[in-house]
Every structure is written in C-alpha cells, then in structure tokens.
Amino acid sequence: MNYWLAQTQGDFWLPPQASTVSAEVDWLFYFIYWLSVFFFVLIVGVMMYFIFRYRRQPGRRAEHTSHHNTLLELTWSGIPLLLVGFIFYTGFKSFMHMTVAPADAAEIKVEGQKWSWSFTYPNGYVDKDLHVPVDASIRLLLSSSDVIHSFYVPAFRVKKDAVPGRYNKAWFRATQPGEYLIFCAEYCGTQHSDMISKCVVHPPGEYEKWLQDASDFLSKMPPAEAGEKLYTTRGCRQCHSVDGTAGQGPSFKGIFDHPVALADGSQVVVDENYIRESILEPNKKVVGGYQAIMPTYKGRLKDEEIGAIIEYIKSLK
Amino acid sequence: MSTTGVHPGSALPDSRESNYLTHKSGLGSWMMTLDHKRIGVMYLISILVAFLLGGIFAMLVRTEHLTPKETIMSADTYNQVFTLHGAVMIFLVIIPGIPAAMGNFVLPIMLGAKDVAFPRLNLCSYYLYVVGTVMALASIALGAVDTGWTFYTPYSTTTNTAVIWMVMGAFVLGFSSIFTGLNFIVTIHRLRPPGMTWFRMPLFLWALYATAIIQLLATPVLGITVVLLAVEKAFHIGIFDPQLGGDPVLFQHFFWFYSHPAVYIMILPAMGVISELISVFSHKHIFGYKFIAYSSVAIAILGFLVWGHHMFTSGQSSLANMIFSALTFSVSIPSAIKVFNWLATMFKGSISLETPMCYALSFIFIFGIGGLTGLFLGTLATDIHLHDTYFVVAHFHYVMFGTMIAFVGALHYWWPKMTGRMYSEFWGRIACALIFLGMNITFFTQFVMGSHGMPRRYFNYIEQFASYHQLSTVGAFIQGIGFIVVAIYLAHSLFRGRRAPANPWGGNSLEWHCSSPPPHDNFAVTPTVGDCYDYSGWQYDAQIGGYIPRPVGAEH
Numbered sequence: 001m002n003y004w005l006a007q008t009q010g011d012f013w014l015p016p017q018a019s020t021v022s023a024e025v026d027w028l029f030y031f032i033y034w035l036s037v038f039f040f041v042l043i044v045g046v047m048m049y050f051i052f053r054y055r056r057q058p059g060r061r062a063e064h065t066s067h068h069n070t071l072l073e074l075t076w077s078g079i080p081l082l083l084v085g086f087i088f089y090t091g092f093k094s095f096m097h098m099t100v101a102p103a104d105a106a107e108i109k110v111e112g113q114k115w116s117w118s119f120t121y122p123n124g125y126v127d128k129d130l131h132v133p134v135d136a137s138i139r140l141l142l143s144s145s146d147v148i149h150s151f152y153v154p155a156f157r158v159k160k161d162a163v164p165g166r167y168n169k170a171w172f173r174a175t176q177p178g179e180y181l182i183f184c185a186e187y188c189g190t191q192h193s194d195m196i197s198k199c200v201v202h203p204p205g206e207y208e209k210w211l212q213d214a215s216d217f218l219s220k221m222p223p224a225e226a227g228e229k230l231y232t233t234r235g236c237r238q239c240h241s242v243d244g245t246a247g248q249g250p251s252f253k254g255i256f257d258h259p260v261a262l263a264d265g266s267q268v269v270v271d272e273n274y275i276r277e278s279i280l281e282p283n284k285k286v287v288g289g290y291q292a293i294m295p296t297y298k299g300r301l302k303d304e305e306i307g308a309i310i311e312y313i314k315s316l317k
Numbered sequence: 318m319s320t321t322g323v324h325p326g327s328a329l330p331d332s333r334e335s336n337y338l339t340h341k342s343g344l345g346s347w348m349m350t351l352d353h354k355r356i357g358v359m360y361l362i363s364i365l366v367a368f369l370l371g372g373i374f375a376m377l378v379r380t381e382h383l384t385p386k387e388t389i390m391s392a393d394t395y396n397q398v399f400t401l402h403g404a405v406m407i408f409l410v411i412i413p414g415i416p417a418a419m420g421n422f423v424l425p426i427m428l429g430a431k432d433v434a435f436p437r438l439n440l441c442s443y444y445l446y447v448v449g450t451v452m453a454l455a456s457i458a459l460g461a462v463d464t465g466w467t468f469y470t471p472y473s474t475t476t477n478t479a480v481i482w483m484v485m486g487a488f489v490l491g492f493s494s495i496f497t498g499l500n501f502i503v504t505i506h507r508l509r510p511p512g513m514t515w516f517r518m519p520l521f522l523w524a525l526y527a528t529a530i531i532q533l534l535a536t537p538v539l540g541i542t543v544v545l546l547a548v549e550k551a552f553h554i555g556i557f558d559p560q561l562g563g564d565p566v567l568f569q570h571f572f573w574f575y576s577h578p579a580v581y582i583m584i585l586p587a588m589g590v591i592s593e594l595i596s597v598f599s600h601k602h603i604f605g606y607k608f609i610a611y612s613s614v615a616i617a618i619l620g621f622l623v624w625g626h627h628m629f630t631s632g633q634s635s636l637a638n639m640i641f642s643a644l645t646f647s648v649s650i651p652s653a654i655k656v657f658n659w660l661a662t663m664f665k666g667s668i669s670l671e672t673p674m675c676y677a678l679s680f681i682f683i684f685g686i687g688g689l690t691g692l693f694l695g696t697l698a699t700d701i702h703l704h705d706t707y708f709v710v711a712h713f714h715y716v717m718f719g720t721m722i723a724f725v726g727a728l729h730y731w732w733p734k735m736t737g738r739m740y741s742e743f744w745g746r747i748a749c750a751l752i753f754l755g756m757n758i759t760f761f762t763q764f765v766m767g768s769h770g771m772p773r774r775y776f777n778y779i780e781q782f783a784s785y786h787q788l789s790t791v792g793a794f795i796q797g798i799g800f801i802v803v804a805i806y807l808a809h810s811l812f813r814g815r816r817a818p819a820n821p822w823g824g825n826s827l828e829w830h831c832s833s834p835p836p837h838d839n840f841a842v843t844p845t846v847g848d849c850y851d852y853s854g855w856q857y858d859a860q861i862g863g864y865i866p867r868p869v870g871a872e873h
Contacts (some may be wrong), residue, residue, distance in 0.1 A: 025698050029768075032696065036689035043685050046660050047678065055601070056669040062600040062852075063665040073608050076657045077650055084646040084692065091696030099635055108441045147472040148565055150630060150705060154770025157702040161631050163566060164471060166557025168632040181779070185630075185705040185772045187465050188472060190392050193775035250636050268407060291477055 018180060019079035019156035019202070020173040024094045026157075032087060055251050065086050098158070102172035105137035112142070112149030112297050115191035116235040117182060125215040126300075128233040130182060130199040132174055133207035139171045145295040150186035153199055163184055174201040190248065191238060218304055221256075228313025230305055238296070249294060250287045258312045261288045323801035336737065345648025351436035354835065357422030357442050358735065361728075363446065364418050367409035371798065372400035379759070379793040382786040385778050392776040396463040397478075398772060402467030404483060408490050409450055411717055413577060414724045415586035416532075417446070417497050418523050424501060426828040427519050429844045433500045442496035445489055453486030455479075465774060467576070468543070470557035470568040474550045474683040481550055484543035493537045493542075494582075496531030501525050512846035516610070519826045519849050520603060523610040524589025527617040528837060531578045531585075535621065539575035542568070566631050567817055573624035581620040582717060584684075587723030588655055591677050594726055595659045597824040598674035599666030602850040605658040612651035619648045623816060629700050638697055645695035648829075653687050656681060671822065672745030676726025679753045680719050687715030688765065708767025712762045718756055725752070725803065732807065733817030737834040739862070740810035744802060751799030818863025823855050829864075 002189065010016040013033070014026055054062075060147055089249035108130065109120035132138050144162040152159040160170035174180075184195035200285055202210060202271045218226050231237055231252075250260070256275075259267045263286050277284065279301060284295035301309075337354045338347075339768035347355055377398050381388045382605075390398065405441040421439065425432050432440050456462050456479040464473040464480060473480050505518070505526050546568070555561025557568040596603040603609065625633060659681060668674070690712040693699045703709060733739055741807050766785040771778060778786065826849040831839060855864040 001860050010769065013765065015769050019418075021698075025702055029699050029702075031691065032692050032699065040689055043656060043660065044682055047663065047681060050660065050666070050669070051668055051678065053545065054663065054666050054668050056359050056667045058598075060667060062667040065596065065601075065604075065665050067602050068605045068607065073658070077654055079654045081650055084649055087692060087696055088646050091698045091700075092642060094698035096635065097551070097636065097702065098698060140464065148469060152705070152770070152772065153700070159630050159701050159704055165563075165565065165631055166632065181770075183770065183772045189463070189476065190396065193392070193772075194778040235339040251532075271404075272862050284819040293475075294462060 013283065015154045016173055016176075017155070018178070019153075019158065020175060020177045021046065021098050022157050022175075027028070028087070028090055028094060031090075035083060035087075048093065060159075068089070080279045098171075101139040101169070102173075103139045105139040105171055107139045107141055108132075108143045109196050110140050110151055111161060112144040112146075112151070112184065112188075112195075113235055114146050114189055114293065115184070115195040115238045117149075117184075117195065117197045118234060119197075121211060121215075123211065123215055126234065127214060128235075129197050131207060131210055131214075132199065134177045134200055134203060136175055137171060137173045138208075139169060142168045142170065145241075147188050148186045149188050149195065152183045152185040153180055154183070155180040156199075158184055174199075177203045194238075218308065223308045223311040224315040226305075226311075227308035227310070227315075228310050230234045231302070231312055234297075234301070236309070249290055252313050253316050256316070262286065263288045263290075268314075271312050275313060276306055279306055279309070324597055327666040327730060330371075333563055335836060336832065336835045338737070338834050347845055349440075351432070351440055351586070352837065353421050353425050353432050353436065353439060354735075357420075357437040359414065360421055360446065361418040361735075363443075364410055364414055364449070367405055367450065371410055372407035372797065374398050374405065376793060376797055378402055379790040381776075382778070383790050385780055385786075387776075387782050389442040393463065393557055395776045396465075396774075397457075397461035400462050400465050401457065403813050404453060405489075405718070407455065407466055407579075407583075409446075411583045411720050411724075412490075412494060413446060413497070414583075414720070415590060415727060416501070416525055416528055416582075417442070417493075418756060419590070419727045419731060420586065421497070422503065422735060422747050423828050424522060424525060425504065426507060426831060426839050427522055427826050428505065429513055429827050429840065429846060430504060430519070431838050431840060434503040434507055435500050437497050442500070445493035445496065449486045449488075449490035449493060451486075452489060453483050456482035456486070465551045468546060468568075470546065470549075470574075471559065472561070473546060473559045481547045484546055486492060488540050488543050491540045495536045498529035498536075500531040502533065505529075510843045510846060516607065517846055517848065519647055519828075520528070520592035520606065520609050520613075521586075521589035522737070524585045524592070524613045526584050527613040528585045530614075530617050530791065531582050531620065535575045535578040535582075538571060539579075540569040542575065545571075549707050566628070567634065569628050569631060570624070573627045574621075577624040577627065578617075580713075581616055583720045585616060587680065587684075587720040588613065588652075590723045590730070591659065591680050592655070593824070593826070594673050594677035595662050596850050597730075597822050597852075598671060598677065599663045599668050600823060600840035600852050601662055601664075602848075602852075604664070605654070605657070605662035606850070608654050609658050612654045614649040616648060619644065619651070620735045626695060627702070629697060630704050634805045637809040642695055642697045642700075646692075649688065649691065649695070656688075657687065662848055670746070672740075672742060672749060673726045673730035673822070675746055675749040676729065679749065680722045682753075683715055683722055683756065684719040686761075687712060687719050688786075690715065694860050702770075703768060705773055706767040707763040707771045707773055710773050711763035711767055714760045714763070717758070718807065722752070722756075725742070725749075728807075730822065730830070732810070733821045734828055734831075734835065736811060737809045737817050738814030739817050739821065740814055742808045744806040748799045748802040749866050751802065755792045755795030755797070755799055759789050759796060760792070762786075762789040762792065815862065818858075818861045818865075820855065823852055823857065823864040825852050825854065 058151040110117045120126050134227050140161055142162040144164040149162040156172045158172045160168050176249045178201055182199050183198040240252055241247050241251040245249050255270050259269050261267055280298045283292035286292045381390055381395055396397050459479040459482055462483040463478050463482050548554055549556045557563040557565050605859040623645045625637055626645045629638050761786050766782050771782045817833040827844055854867055856867045858865045
C-alpha cells in the first residue's frame, strides 16, 4: 500500500503549486478570498456594532429613519455587480488557459474504471501511474469503461471528468519534479476513495529512459512476473486479492485447476480457457456470490499479456 | 377570535378555551383535518422526525471520519449512510421545512385569510409527503441506496441497490411540493382581504410566493427525470447509460435543472423569515421593502438559469461554461441586497436579543460565509480546483444549514403562537450558541481541507487530513448537543411552559393580532390591514409578558 504518499504542505489554504496554471488560479483564489474577508468583516462588524449601539434599553425607542433610499440601494447593488463582473472575467480568462492545450503537447490516454486509473503512453505502453517529464505540455484524453470518474491532481489545479461513452480533454505542464497524488473526484462506489494513483514528474531526460525500461517488461521479465505487474497496473488488484480474502471479485489464490460454482449453479474448472474467457467476456460466467460488475478487457490486453496473467494466476498456489 | 376586529386597539379576547388545538379532539380530527394550522403542525412533527433521522446519519458520517480508515462501518455502509443523510435532509427536511410546516401554519393568518385556497389539496399534499417518505425510507430495508442524493448515471442505473424506491419516493415527494406551491400561489392571489395589497404583504409571503413559483415550475422536471432513471434501470431502455446508447451528462442537465432552483426553494423562505425577525426584534420598519420583495422574485427567476455551474468539469462546452458562470454571478446581487437591507433595518433600531433574533443574526453570519464562498465556485478557474472537494461540501452546508438556522429561528418565533406556550429564553440562547459554534467548527474546517484537495464522498482519506476531520467531527457533536437541548426545553415548554400572550415579540403582522394559539377559523371578521412593519401601535405589558395594543391617542 503506497497509496498514502505524504504530500508536501502548501500554505494555509492551498496545496503546493506544481503546474503552470497554479499561480494564476491561486492569485484569483486569494483575490476573491480577501474581497470576501473585507465584505464579511464589514457586514459582521456593522451588525455587531448595531447590536451593541442600538441594544434595547429602558426609555430608548427605535428612531424613525426612512424606509428606503433608492440611491443607497442602487449603490450597494452596483458595486458588487462591478466586482463580480471582474471576478467572472478573470476566472473565464484563466479557465481558457487551463482548457486550450498548446499545439506541441504530447498525448496520454487516461482511462478510469472501478477503481483504478490506467494511463496509455504514446508508444502503447499502459501503466497504473502517470509519468511525465517536467516542463513539457501533456494533453490528457480521458474516458471511462464503466461509470463517471474524475481525474484530479490538486497540486496541478487540474480536474476533468472521465465519462463513459465520450472523450474529455485536459492538459497541464508540470513545473516541479516529484510525486503528486491523483484522486478520483467523482463518486464511483465502494472503493472510490482508494482510487488513487501517482503522478511522477521526472527531471529533464529521465522520462524517456523510464518509458523505455517500463515498456519492455514483457520481454525482460519471466511471464509470471510480468503477469504480476499487469495484475497491479491494469486494475485486477482492486477487486481480486491474492491472499484468499474475498473482494468485489473472487481471490486468485489457489484458484487455478480448481472447480468453482457459478451463479446459475453449474460448475466450471478454472483453466487457461476459463481465465481467458473471463478477461474478455467477464460477465458470461460469473462465480456465485459475486456481481457482474467487471468491465471487459477485449482490445485492452494483448494475447501475450493475457498469457502472462494466466501464468501469474497459476503461480498462486 | 369571537366578534371583534383585529387592528391594534381592539380588545384581544382569550381564546384558550376554544382554539384550533381544542376545536375538535381525537386522532380522527387530526388525520382528516382541513385546517391549515393542524396540517402545518402535522408537517412540523413529521419534518422534525425526519430531521432527527438525517441528524443521526450525519453523526454516523462524522464519527466514521474520526480515523482515516474504517472506524465504525464498512465502505459500503458509509456510502449508504451519506446518501441517506443527503436525501433525507434535502427531500424530507429542508425543502418542505419552512414552506410546508411554517408556511402552512402562518401564511393564511399573515394574509388575513381563514385557510389556504384548497384545503383538501393541502391535506393531500401532507399524505403524499408521508407516502413519499415511507417509500424513500423503505429503500433502507430493501437494499439501501449508495448513489449519493444526486443519483448520477450510469452509477445509479448500474448499482445493485434500491435506487428505484428512493427515486420514486422523490417523485411522490415532488408532487407534495408542487401541491403546496400551487396552493400558496392561488391563496396569495385570491384570498387577500381588502386592503392587503401586494406591497402590504409581509416579506415572508413574498418569499413563499417566489418559492412556490419554483416549486411549481422546476419540480416536474425532477419528476420526469427520476421516472426516466427508473425506466432505464427497470427496463434497460437507453436514456442515460452509454452502454445502452444514452448520455450520462444529459442526466446531470436534467437533475440540476431542478436541483439548482431547489437550492432557492430551500433558501428563499429562510430569507423571508429573517426579514420578519430582523424587523420585529429591532422594532424598526423593514428597510427597502420593495428591493427585498423584488429580489426574492429575481432570485427565483435567475435561479432557473444557472444549473450548468454544477458541471464545469463534466466536459460541457467552454461556451456553456462561460454563460453559466456569468449567470451565476447575477444571482449574487439580489442576495447581497437582502443582507444590506437587513443591516439598514437594524440601524437606529431597538434591538433585543431574544432567541429568534439570535438565530436571525446567526443566519446573517452563516449565510454571509455561505454566499461569499459561492464566489469561488461560480468562478471558472477556481471551481475546477474546488469542484467535488470538501470546499463545496462546506459551502453548501453553510447555505443549507443557514436555512436550518432560519427554520429553528422561525420555530422559536412562532412556537408561542402554535402551542400557546413560552419556552425558556435562557436555554434557548444557550442552545443557539452551541449550534452556532458547533456549526462553524464543523464546516469552516471543511473549507480548509477542501481547498487543499480533499475530495468529497471519501470513505478513506490520507493522513494529512486527519486533524481537520477530527476537528470537524467535534463540531458536529457540539451541534448535536445543541439540538438535543432544543428538543428538551421545547418539549418541556409544552407541559410546563408559561402561557403565551397573543403578541410576545411586539410583531405587527396579522398572526400577532390573533390569540395564542389562534382560533379555529383565524378571523371571525375580515381583518383590517395596516402596515405590518409599523410597530408603534403596540406597547409592552410586563404583567402578561407581551405586547398589548397601545390605547388610541396615547403618547408614544
């Protein structure tokens, strides 16, 4: 469990700034903040003063004052109108900076599923964490394979929903090497709050090296080990344990070559073909006692990768 | 009221022997009553029971967050409990709270009418509320809903919980709300006595009128939306789920087209209550009557045009985002106008800090924060960071809890009128202070963790947020104690409380011209209508502990 990465502190209100838009967003945040403090202190201050100054006392009656004053009322409607007009305009301008990616941005595909993220790099490699070079614009193409999720990196001030059936776009340019948390911000069920990944911002030159190393794992590792990596990076781990405890799906421990009872009462032996079928058409033969909630991996895992996962499950005696 | 008129100066007969409570007795006389006051009381009792339930769910949520991992419940239970907290508080407590309980009781009396325009529809609306409540709560036994009160698709159409029961409960509750709104609109149009012109109506009635417009026009959209959701879930007809060819963001548009105006169903009546309280307890004519009245209507209309600000991160177009952001700011102006007018009303007044006024002043403080933090969320660039974090949770609790503060203030203000009994001022103020303090500790803390990036609806949270969550929970417990104190002294007052005078606060709207509790038919003769914010016709009488009409021609 390396979910709970300590995040370096920002200031009292905001997390650290680690992208090009952070400073702009924070400036506006503090502008609205101090404006709010000013008006709040004004309102409550006047209220407290009146409570004290005009408290009910024997012999003192409420004085007659005019019941309305159009000029005064237009003034205190007009000044807030001008101020919110400015806030709106500045907010929209910054929003457009946050929305329109530079033309040279590299694209990474982001897919949300219950309850993990997967990131597909330009060379086709898929990882559970987002790795990016520092000072480079990254465009994210977000989607979801089940319900709505929302990609959120507080340190980058970036948030965008991953909606099934459509693509959403977001972009950022990280300014500080380091590790940042990626949260799911749109409620998505049981493990919504555990759907956390890392964004690793690599110092100059190291991203390319990392990508090359990581992409080669199928040829470098023994199949069972590669299968284990796929198990942790591709979302199997969120529902299937390897220590026998039941999760949202059956545990993989000791499952291979053993019969399991399906929901309809029939039995099936967990062999290579059943595992393969369950990955590609997961809701066809659901083990009894579990719900049909697994998304299909058809088109998302190559044959080689499915083979590696089968080897990994075989190894879990 | 026997035979006399009700303008200041007339004798106030003692109707303790015959009032709406004693008019008829027996359970049947309540169950089948057409009296708006009894229906209001039945609503009040039901809503208080629902509030107790919603409060228990809130305490469970906060207790769970005492530690970053599992404290007292599993993740699935937590998801069900926060859903229930939201759904119960919104659909069963805050939306009907002030209009259906307080409004039903006082609207006809304040107007000078004997009842609402359609008393049978009024009773029907109460029973729909009961049926809707039972359906919504039945979902707990039938597989508890875990979608959040927003029912976002496709989660809600694919989760294996009792969503259909909950949404159909909301559907029935919607009709209850529509009927109440319809009744109020017709009553205000048709049953005003001679002299009660639009601009002589108490501002609470303007607020209820504006609320009723929203109830009537927005609630049907919620009804249609939840039916579409239920149809998709039951029969797999593709409307919102992309697997079936639907569009999940369409649901958000439909949902917020009702649920954003619903925020104004919740806050407008509260603002109306505050306008009454500030004026009465400052003994001062309300300042800027027409601006306050028109601002209620302006909020009701503008409130229909801003729903898309809940969806800035959903992928709707930048043009739509820009328009919704701009329109959102337009709502802030009428709200600001009200606050400034309340302060101007207090200027040179004679301000007494009785319990209802303590709640009114708390409301200005709390709504001030709730309103101003809305600026951060209406602004596109900052909303992207803050959306779906605890900052939003804190913001809407400052607004919605403001409504609860106004509701409790209204309850204390009209309690003597409804029950004929006075409660303990001492304990009233203590409880108000506890609730105010607890509320601010609970939710101000949530602003800070939210702006640091703590997402909402999280069962587990990272260690960094532990101390914020613990402080927030302590605040929730303080609030809980405050509400328990309120329950104790109000219950005590029913049996041991001092008999309430007709006019304990010196108000001048028509309900204070009736005895406490009011007689069955409110007014024996059509009342004479004056300026309800002119308090010069009343003087304090220490013997009865309330205000009596100043003898005609007496010195002020």
